[in-house]
Each structure stands twice: as structure tokens, then as C-alpha cells.
Amino acid sequence: xxxxxxxxxxxxxxxxxxxxxxxxxxxxxxxxxxxxxxxxxxxxxxxxxxxxxxxxxxxxxxxxxxxxxxxxxxxxxxxxxxxxxxxxxxxxxxxxxxxxxxxxxxxxxxxxxxxxxxxxxxxxxxxxxxxxxxxxxxxxxxxxxxxxxxxxxxxxxxxxxxxxxxxxxxxxxxxxxxxxxxxxxxxxxxxxxxxxxxxxxxxxxxxxxxxxxxxxxxxxxxxxxxxxxxxxx
Amino acid sequence: xxxxxxxxxxxxxxxxxxxxxxxxxxxxxxxxxxxxxxxxxxxxxxxxxxxxxxxxxxxxxxxxxxxxxxxxxxxxxxxxxxxxxxxxxxxxxxxxxxxxxxxxxxxxxxxxxxxxxxxxxxxxxxxxxxxxxxxxxxxxxxxxx
Amino acid sequence: xxxxxxxxxxxxxxxxxxxxxxxxxxxxxxxxxxxxxxxxxxxxxxxxxxxxxxxxxxxxxxxxxxxxxxxxxxxxxxxxxxxxxxxxxxxxxxxxxxxxxxxxxxxxxxxxxxxxxxxxxx
Numbered sequence: 001x002x003x004x005x006x007x008x009x010x011x012x013x014x015x016x017x018x019x020x021x022x023x024x025x026x027x028x029x030x031x032x033x034x035x036x037x038x039x040x041x042x043x044x045x046x047x048x049x050x051x052x053x054x055x056x057x058x059x060x061x062x063x064x065x066x067x068x069x070x071x072x073x074x075x076x077x078x079x080x081x082x083x084x085x086x087x088x089x090x091x092x093x094x095x096x097x098x099x100x101x102x103x104x105x106x107x108x109x110x111x112x113x114x115x116x117x118x119x120x121x122x123x124x125x126x127x128x129x130x131x132x133x134x135x136x137x138x139x140x141x142x143x144x145x146x147x148x149x150x151x152x153x154x155x156x157x158x159x160x161x162x163x164x165x166x167x168x169x170x171x172x173x174x175x176x177x178x179x180x181x182x183x184x185x186x187x188x189x190x191x192x193x194x195x196x197x198x199x200x201x202x203x204x205x206x207x208x209x210x211x212x213x214x215x216x217x218x219x220x221x222x223x224x225x226x227x228x229x230x231x232x233x
Numbered sequence: 234x235x236x237x238x239x240x241x242x243x244x245x246x247x248x249x250x251x252x253x254x255x256x257x258x259x260x261x262x263x264x265x266x267x268x269x270x271x272x273x274x275x276x277x278x279x280x281x282x283x284x285x286x287x288x289x290x291x292x293x294x295x296x297x298x299x300x301x302x303x304x305x306x307x308x309x310x311x312x313x314x315x316x317x318x319x320x321x322x323x324x325x326x327x328x329x330x331x332x333x334x335x336x337x338x339x340x341x342x343x344x345x346x347x348x349x350x351x352x353x354x355x356x357x358x359x360x361x362x363x364x365x366x367x368x369x370x371x372x373x374x375x376x377x378x
Numbered sequence: 379x380x381x382x383x384x385x386x387x388x389x390x391x392x393x394x395x396x397x398x399x400x401x402x403x404x405x406x407x408x409x410x411x412x413x414x415x416x417x418x419x420x421x422x423x424x425x426x427x428x429x430x431x432x433x434x435x436x437x438x439x440x441x442x443x444x445x446x447x448x449x450x451x452x453x454x455x456x457x458x459x460x461x462x463x464x465x466x467x468x469x470x471x472x473x474x475x476x477x478x479x480x481x482x483x484x485x486x487x488x489x490x491x492x493x494x495x496x497x498x499x500x
Contacts, residue, residue, distance in 0.1 A: 166486045
């Protein structure tokens with residue numbers, strides 16, 4: 001007897017939010033705020049984006065010291081080797097208005113740990129890393145990471161020894177950043193694909209360390225802020 | 234009433250954060266993706282309209298050759314740059330204010346969507362009545378058996 | 379109130395196929411600072427749009443890289459792309475930014491990029 005293929009579950013109702021998104025978009029197009037072609041180009045571009053190229057950049061850098069040097073010196077050139085062209089991708093051919101064309105790869109060492117934030121607005125290296133996670137965009141993360149990085153990292157489950165320098169990178173201008181973490185033990189002899197699998201998006205932002213066996217981003221624990229937002233500047 | 238951005242000290246644009254009736258209705262009655270995906274057992278962390286929303290935000294920012302002009306050679310005819318209708322940084326700043334004040338209890342990306350609609354209505358890019366009418370129309374269209 | 383609707387055609391022509399900030403390469407002239415220089419963030423008046431975080435004002439830092447040339451965001455917002463400046467990546471000790479930063483973590487730092495106008499020699 002042939003086995004019946006069970007269809008994948010789907011959401012079988014239309015929510016008001018879905019309706020709102022369509023309505024806003026259609027009206028915007030009718031009023032000439034943007035064209036349907038532009039919207040399609042952007043959506044097609046967005047669909048190509050995800051964290052895999054950045055993960056492969058790191059894996060390649062772990063395997064090849066010359067590529068590592070290139071990645072640290074010229075992130076845009078190194079991106080080409082993982083299929084990402086910061087300059088010539090559609091829809092603009094000069095980098096998207098939000099992302100620009102200056103990727104900087106931040107090299108961790110056993111004594112230096114980087115973590116990335118954009119306090120001003122949540123800039124993120126979308127062309128090589130995809131869409132930013134929700135928590136990255138919140139004022140909660142943006143204001144607290146620069147001031148209490150160790151507490152915020154602890155909420156992500158990361159405890160860094162006190163003699164290791166934590167360097168917060170506040171991405172406030174045209175550069176966009178990914179972290180090149182230290183290659184973990186227990187990965188000797190691994191292929192590029194195997195290595196890339198453990199370089200999660202959170203590792204590339206700097207809030208997690210690559211770990212053999214861990215291939216997903218952990219759920220962000222919801223902690224009430226130990227030091228709540230203060231407008232004391 | 235203006236305020237200062239605590240991070241840069243710059244004066245923030247005026248934003249009327251008073252509730253908009255239509256959006257309050259969506260907020261109250263709309264089912265968020267977190268609920269829907271759980272109910273139907275769908276794995277995808279994002280609703281199907283998520284990327285379309287991101288594209289709308291980028292397309293509103295403009296600032297590049299209009300795609301309809303991309304194929305035209307430089308000698309053919311003057312190419313047009315897509316105008317900025319809603320600057321990305323201003324939109325983000327308004328989204329931050331709205332996310333903290335008005336739409337704090339709404340999960341992301343529903344919050345981002347409400348904030349965008351709010352900004353557009355307050356700036357006169359969209360009209361609340363016509364948006365309500367269009368939503369009714371879209372609702373009928375999408376729910377046709 | 380949105381930014382003025384200005385003609386962006388010049389920028390699009392200049393940057394297409396070349397990239398931004400790459401399209402400004404060579405336009406900022408001689409850099410005032412070099413890698414290793416000790417600088418301090420100026421506290422310029424915040425009347426208009428800027429991207430210099432308040433928490434850095436008046437703090438000492440070290441230049442670690444000359445990253446690119448570009449009109450500062452402060453000028454770009456008003457379509458003034460005539461005067462690109464050198465942008466520097468500078469590193470602060472966290473202790474110099476936050477007076478209550480724990481001494482236990484004396485090595486911790488923060489890095490950010492700033493255009494030349496926001497820096498002076500320390």
C-alpha cells in the first residue's frame with residue numbers, strides 16, 4: 001500500500017495583520033510611493049539573504065590563514081568568495097541605502113571577544129547575514145549592551161572570563177560588522193560545511209560562541225532588565 | 234512637542250503617538266503569528282508577509298535608479314531616481330518611540346507593521362479611511378472560498 | 379517633519395557600480411590622524427541631525443584604523459556631499475565612558491567609527 005504523504009501544516013486563516021500589510025502595500029503603489037517592480041525587486045533580493053554566507057566566510061577563515069587575512073583586511077572582497085557582492089547586488093548596484101558597502105570582519109582572539117550592536121538604529125549586515133533578529137532591534141539590547149555588556153551576554157548564556165577584553169562594536173556609520181569567533185576545540189579535521197553549521201547567526205553577532213553540536217540560535221531568555229533603561233545621558 | 238534622542242542629543246521629529254482607531258482595532262482583533270503558528274503547528278518563525286513588509290520599508294526609502302529605468306542605456310533617455318518618501322532612519326526612530334509607547338504589547342513583526350502604518354498615516358502618506366476600505370476589500374478577496 | 383526631498387541623482391550616478399562609501403575615495407585629502415593617535419571626542423552642539431553618540435562626548439580614545447572617506451551623515455542629511463572627511467575607527471576603554479564600570483573588567487573596550495570633525499587630539 002502506497003504511503004500517503006502527509007502535507008506540511010499551514011496556517012489556514014488570514015489574520016488582520018496580513019490584510020493590513022497587503023492594504024498598505026497596494027495603496028502605496030497606487031499612490032506612486034513606490035512601484036510594484038521596485039517592491040518585487042526588493043522582495044526577491046530579501047529572499048536571497050540569510051546567515052549561510054557569513055557562516056561560510058568564518059569557516060573558510062578558520063581553514064585558510066590567507067583567507068583569514070583577507071577577510072580581516074577587506075571584508076567586501078572576502079564576501080565575493082562566499083557569493084555576496086555588496087556593491088553590485090540589486091536593487092541598487094551601489095549597496096542598499098541601509099547597508100552600504102563596507103563589511104568589516106572583527107577577529108576574536110583568546111583574549112579579545114567582539115560583540116556587535118547599533119545603538120542609534122539597529123544597522124545590521126543584511127547582505128551577508130540576512131534579517132536581524134527582533135531582540136537586536138530593541139532599545140533594550142541597544143542601550144544596555146554598550147553599558148553592561150557582560151550582563152547582557154550572561155542573559156544569552158555567555159560568561160566571559162574577566163581578563164578577556166570584551167569589545168563592543170557600535171555600528172553607527174557606514175561599516176557593517178560580523179564577528180570571526182575563535183575556532184572551538186573538537187573540530188579538528190572538519191570540512192567547511194561542518195564548520196559553517198556551528199557558526200550560527202548569534203555567533204556572528206557575537207552573543208554566542210560556536211560549539212560542536214550546536215547548530216541553532218538559542219531562544220532569547222526573557223529577563224527583566226537588571227539595569228533598566230535609563231535616560232541619564 | 235519635541236524631545237531629544239537620549240543617545241545622540243539630537244532633536245527628534247514630532248510624532249503624534251496618539252492611538253489611531255483603525256490600527257487599535259487591528260491590534261485588538263488581529264491574530265499574531267506567534268498564536269497562529271502554534272495553533273496550526275507551523276514551524277516557520279515568520280509570517281508569510283514578513284519580507285514583503287521589509288521590502289515596503291526599503292522601497293519607501295528610495296534613493297536608487299527606478300527599476301523601470303534600469304534597462305535604459307544612459308544615452309537613451311534621462312533615468313529617474315526613486316524619491317525618498319519615508320526615510321529609513323526616521324521611520325526606525327518613530328518605530329522605536331511607538332514600540333515603547335503605543336504598541337509595546339504587540340509582538341514583532343506585527344509591531345513593525347503597525348508602526349509603519351502609523352507613521353504613514355500621521356505623515357499623510359496614507360489616509361485612515363481609505364486604508365480601512367482597502368482592508369475590507371482585501372479581506373473579501375483573500376477569504377473567498 | 380521629513381528630510382527635504384532633494385535630488386539624489388548625482389549620488390546615484392556617482393556610486394552605481396562603485397559602491398558607497400567607495401565612491402568618495404581620494405576626496406577627503408590628508409587625514410589629520412593616524413593609527414595609534416590619542417584623540418578625544420568633541421562635544422559639538424547637537425542642533426541638527428548627527429550620528430555621534432552622546433555617551434562618547436568628551437571621552438579619550440585611540441585611533442585603530444582609517445576606515446574610509448565619506449561625507450559625514452550630518453552633511454549627507456542635507457544633501458551636502460561636497461566635503462567628504464576621513465572616518466576613523468576609535469577604541470575607548472569602557473572605564474572612560476562609564477564612571478561606574480567595574481574595575482574587575484578593566485580590559486573591556488568599545489569601538490565605533492567617527493568622522494574627523496568629531497575628533498581632536500587628546
